[in-house]
Amino acid sequence: xxxxxxxxxxxxxxxxxxxxxxxxxxxLTAQTLPPLPFAYDALEPHISAQIMELHHSKxxxxxxxxxxxxxxxxxxxxxxxxxxxxxxLQRDIRFHGGGHINHSLFWKNLAPPGSREAxxxxxxxxxxxxxxxxxxxxxxxxxxxxxxxALGIQGSGWGxxxxxxxxxxxxxxxxxxxxxxVGGDVPVLGVDMWEHAYYLQYLNGKxxxxxxxxxxxxxxxxxxxxxxxxxxEKTEL
Amino acid sequence: MSSTLxxxxxxxxxxLRASAAPRVGAMASTSFVRNKATLPDLPYDYGALEPYISGRIMELHHSKxxxxxxxxxxSALEAIAEAEAKKDFAKAASLAPLLNFHGGGHLNHSLFWENLAPASRExxxxxxxxxxxxxxTDFGSFSSFRSQxxxxLAGIQGSGWAxxxxxKTxxxxxxxxxxxxxxxxxxxxxLLGIDAWEHAYYLQYENRKxxYFDAIWNVVNWKTVAKRFESS
Ligand SMILES: [Fe+2]
Ligand SMILES: [Fe+2]
Numbered sequence: 363x364x365x366x367x368x369x370x371x372x373x374x375x376x377x378x379x380x381x382x383x384x385x386x387x388x389x390l391t392a393q394t395l396p397p398l399p400f401a402y403d404a405l406e407p408h409i410s411a412q413i414m415e416l417h418h419s420k421x422x423x424x425x426x427x428x429x430x431x432x433x434x435x436x437x438x439x440x441x442x443x444x445x446x447x448x449x450x451l452q453r454d455i456r457f458h459g460g461g462h463i464n465h466s467l468f469w470k471n472l473a474p475p476g477s478r479e480a481x482x483x484x485x486x487x488x489x490x491x492x493x494x495x496x497x498x499x500x501x502x503x504x505x506x507x508x509x510x511x512a513l514g515i516q517g518s519g520w521g522x523x524x525x526x527x528x529x530x531x532x533x534x535x536x537x538x539x540x541x542x543x544v545g546g547d548v549p550v551l552g553v554d555m556w557e558h559a560y561y562l563q564y565l566n567g568k569x570x571x572x573x574x575x576x577x578x579x580x581x582x583x584x585x586x587x588x589x590x591x592x593x594x595e596k597t598e599l
Numbered sequence: 600m601s602s603t604l605x606x607x608x609x610x611x612x613x614x615l616r617a618s619a620a621p622r623v624g625a626m627a628s629t630s631f632v633r634n635k636a637t638l639p640d641l642p643y644d645y646g647a648l649e650p651y652i653s654g655r656i657m658e659l660h661h662s663k664x665x666x667x668x669x670x671x672x673x674s675a676l677e678a679i680a681e682a683e684a685k686k687d688f689a690k691a692a693s694l695a696p697l698l699n700f701h702g703g704g705h706l707n708h709s710l711f712w713e714n715l716a717p718a719s720r721e722x723x724x725x726x727x728x729x730x731x732x733x734x735x736t737d738f739g740s741f742s743s744f745r746s747q748x749x750x751x752l753a754g755i756q757g758s759g760w761a762x763x764x765x766x767k768t769x770x771x772x773x774x775x776x777x778x779x780x781x782x783x784x785x786x787x788x789x790l791l792g793i794d795a796w797e798h799a800y801y802l803q804y805e806n807r808k809x810x811y812f813d814a815i816w817n818v819v820n821w822k823t824v825a826k827r828f829e830s831s
Contacts, residue, residue, distance in 0.1 A: 416805055416806055420805070420806040421806055424806070453756070457756040516696070516700040516779050516780070517757055517758040517759070517778060517779030517780070517796075518757040518758045518797075519757070538757065539756050539757030540756065540757070556797065557758075557796065557797035557798050557801060558797050558801060558806065561797060561798060561801045561802070562801065562802065562805075565659055565663070565802075566659055566663040566664055566667070566798065
């Protein structure tokens with residue numbers, strides 16, 4: 363386990379390390395791909411097994427591998443006192459680290475379409491649903507607004523329902539590419555809007571993907587994040 | 600370039616396309632934009648770039664994705680013209696990102712189709728003449744240029760394009776990348792563009808994008824690239 367706050371703090375230090383070399387010499391361990399909390403075909407017919415398998419075993423795995431590679435290279439650059447290289451690597455760490463965090467959050471806020479978690483938001487997420495209704499009048503109104511915002515992304519990115527730090531207000535936001543939700547905002551639920559998330563099944567019909575995703579949203583997880591605050595995936599991988 | 604991309608089609612034609620059952624008079628009188636962008640024809644069949652790019656990809660890419668940029672560009676132009684007519688310049692300015700995205704998407708794809716060709720015809724091989732010489736001067740060799748462009752494509756973190764461009768000010772060739780649909784502008788003249796959005800390859804190559812970046816060299820139309828180079 364790596365605590366990402368510690369990691370960011372570590373990355374902020376520009377002092378050359380005594381130990382040369384690799385990630386393990388710093389006491390940080392390599393990241394691993396978390397297992398999916400359900401089978402690849404569990405979200406059918408809304409998200410195909412083929413999409414889920416590629417998305418998890420190839421795309422997410424590539425972010426994990428990319429993050430480990432970038433962290434290793436960063437440790438080496440720190441050891442060598444190569445500041446320019448360290449700065450250059452921030453971009454890769456942000457991208458692959460963000461990809462790892464975002465997908466880890468995403469899998470957990472999905473659930474099979476027949477499950478209680480997906481079918482009965484009022485039962486498994488009473489407080490969140492109430493807050494949503496206060497803000498968007500109805501759950502349906504919220505879903506439509508979320509879809510509108512997510513479809514407005516120009517390129518790759520994510521749509522999020524976040525609980526704002528301080529005010530506790532709910533907000534729909536987007537992040538570009540693999541930028542994670544940062545600061546004290548709580549990512550209550552996220553939807554991957556990269557083309558790889560839907561293309562094999564929905565092709566250019568991304569509006570249909572955003573409509574169907576609601577059949578497989580894990581409202582129980584969303585409630586836990588809403589009530590409990592920042593989920594482990596955001597800081598503790 | 601822009602004259603071929605924005606054919607002077609009557610406003611009515613775009614209006615008729617945009618709506619299933621338009622009332623002709625009403626549509627014509629509310630249209631603020633005279634020159635609509637239209638989807639250019641592909642200079643080859645959808646299946647002509649096989650096996651390097653599948654016919655299915657080409658069909659969706661041209662008839663759906665590019666069409667969506669054309670439609671988006673026309674609605675952005677329409678909305679901007681409407682805001683300008685009302686002297687609502689704040690509204691007009693707020694539409695700039697939409698114009699950049701859809702206008703860029705239209706420009707980029709129009710350039711892309713033309714810089715591809717079937718491997719059995721002009722596609723593939725290597726450039727010759729002045730372009731070849733310029734590539735060797737600026738990148739060392741053709742193969743080094745190829746691997747530099749592939750590295751640029753692989754380094755795109757998200758959706759975007761990689762281009763071979765000529766810098767009119769410096770006079771040399773450069774490899775540049777652009778996020779999303781940002782067009783290549785200013786002193787840079789786009790010569791060869793490769794679409795690195797996932798929709799450009801996913802149905803055939805899935806997550807193996809490096810295979811797509813390798814394969815596409817078999818269908819690059821160097822004649823078009825040379826023509827752009829010579830007229831830039
Ligand atoms: Fe993804
Ligand atoms: Fe494209």
